[in-house]
Amino acid sequence: MNRRDFFKYGLGSAGVVVGGSIAGGTGDMDSVSQKSDFQHPWWVKQIKTPKLGIDEQIYSRFEARKNVFGSMVKYYGMENLRELNKRSREKTRKYYKEQKPGYRLEDRALADAAWVISRQGGLNRGTRSWTANFVRTPEERGVDKYRASPTEAAHLIKTAARYFGAATTGVAKLDPRHIHSKERGKTVSFETADEPYENDTNLVIPQKCQYAIAMTVLMPIDNIACSPTAISSAGSSIGYSRCEFLVAGLAEFIRGLGYTAIPSVNDLGSSVAIAVDAGLGELGRTNRLISPEFGPMVRLCKVLTDLPLALDKPIDFGLMEFCKVCRRCAESCPSGCISYEDEPSFKVKGEWNNPGHKAWFEDSPKCLAYWQESTSGCSNCIAVCPWTKKDKTMIHDMVKAASAKIPALDAFFNSMDKSFGYGRQKSAEKWWNTNHFEYGIDTTQGKE
Ligand code: SF4
Ligand code: SF4
Known part of the structure; x- marks a missing residue:
């Protein structure tokens, strides 16, 4: 029995009942997917606060320079890092010479080129500028700003986000603790201001920006599956470039409605924490x-705004x-x-956490080394x-649903997934001879 048959004919003996009850519970899956707002599958539960929780006494704003890039010298020492770089350069030359698939000139050129749009932006720079790039405001058009209920506005924003390339979109009330305390050597402060601005010492976020729009952008799975090669790096970098386009477009759209928008990718604060809240x-x-x-086949980005939006809730899918x-x-x-520990805990590994x-x-x-x-x-x-x-077929949906609802089956599903060969490295050589979708992503989420 191959993996398709296994799932088709009942998820194995343990899964027949599970599959049956889940299929019964799905009701009208198509009608869900046809709604214009993004909706999670039925087996995803909404909860009040994120499952892993925060210690209110300790959790506070993080200084961006303590991130892993800033921590490398402290962790390894300058001498060791120089040695590491030297080894890396020698290996790179060797791979060029050998024409090693995934590490050749064309592979590396692709990975670099895929960054190109991402490199147009930075914290309050270029595509991530905190003020309008060129969009006309309602005032300039001689009309009132956009007015709607928070629910209608959230629908509008999610539709626009999808149009600009978001796979999923959620809205959270901005928790200021997710925003960096300092970045680029400047203090990030919240002030009573009409517009965000930057001076010699501060990056100022208006207090009225209480909404965080979190978004995911899909990465091309056929690239990532070639990890660790330059072909998989190209998968990450095109994800970042698409994030850049998404936040730039959405921020301009919001400004065009007459509101403030602060676009951000990995800068400014934790996209992960905001996405969990949303x-x-x-x-x-x-x-x-x-x-x-x-x-995890997604990149994250966010836009902060004062446009009142209906809020989403954190989720639990087991x-x-x-x-x-x-x-x-x-x-x-x-x-x-990556940790092998049985349970998550509050114990950090270093200043980068x-x-x-x-x-x-x-x-x-x-990881960086x-x-x-x-x-x-x-x-x-x-x-x-x-x-x-790769897709959202019923088969995968049923397995995920079973896992979300019956944790006792998790180990079984994991070992099945492994034995079917999911997650095995793919050939970077073959990648060049594949007929890819646009951006390497099957946006139709077609069937296998
Ligand atoms: S599901 Fe497995 S592979 Fe994915 S994050 Fe959890 S432990 Fe890691
Ligand atoms: S955490 Fe480990 S597997 Fe993941 S990118 Fe870093 S080195 Fe690779």
């Missing part, structure tokens, strides 16, 4: 967002229980940076996660 996913063993629909028995990301991590929230914390500098070692980054933990699937 109900786009849960924190997984990787200490990153896992979405119920697309697993991920924490699944991660407890899975560990596939940790097993596939060449740097040993913001303390005061519960998680499986990771040893991030090891491996990116150097591999010469082209790494996405193994994304490629192997069982929640990453």
Whole structure:
């Protein structure tokens, strides 16, 4: 029996009942997918506060320079980092000489080129400018600003976000603690101001910007599956470039309605924390967002605004229980940076982790060092996660639903997923001979 038959004829003996009850519970799946607003599948539960929780006494704003990029010198020492860079350069030259698939000139050129739009923006720079780039305001058009109920406005925003490339969109009330306390050497402050601005010492967010629109952008699974090669790096970088286009477009749209918008990708604050609050996913063993629909195969971005929007809630789809028995990301991590611990905890691994929230914390500098070692980054933990699937077919939906509802089956599903070969590395050579979808993403979410 192959994997298709296995699922088709009843999810194995353990799954027949599960599959039956789930199929019965789905009701009218198509009608859900036809609604214009993004909706999670029926097996995703909305909850009041994120499952992993915050220690209110400790959790506070994080200084951006403490992130993993800033922590590398402290962790390894300058001499070791120089040595690492040297080894990486030598290996890169060797791979060029050998014409090693995934590490050749054309592979690396693709990975660099896919960054091109992302490089147009930075914190309050270019595409991520905090003020209008060119859109006309209602005032300039001689009309009143957009007025609607928060529910109608949220519908409008989610439709526009989809149009600009968002896979999923959620809205959260902005928790200021998710915003960096300092970045680019300046204090990020909240003030009573009409518009966001920057001076020599401060980056000022108007207090009226109380809404955070969190969005996911899909990465091309056929690229990420080639990890760790430059072809998989191209998958990450095109994800970032598409985030850039999305936040730039959505921010301009909001300004065109007469409201303030602050577009952001990885800058300004934790996109993961905001996305969890906005109900786009849960924190997984990787200490990153896992979405119920697309697993970790997503990049995150956000726009802060004063446009009043209906809020979404955090979600629970049984991920924490699944991660407890899975560990596939940790097993596939060449740097040993991902936790094997049974339970998530408040114990951080280093200054790159913001303390005061519960998680499986990771040893991030090891990850970054491996990116150097591999010469082209790494996405193994994304490629192997069982929640990453190429499509949203009924088969995968049923397995995810079963896992969300019956944690006792998690270990079984994980071992099945493994034995069917999901998450195995794909050939970077073959990637060049594949007929890809636009951006490498099957936006129709077609059937296998
Ligand atoms: S990107 Fe690679 S090295 Fe980094 S955590 Fe994931 S698997 Fe480990
Ligand atoms: S690979 Fe497994 S343990 Fe890791 S995030 Fe995905 S589900 Fe959780």
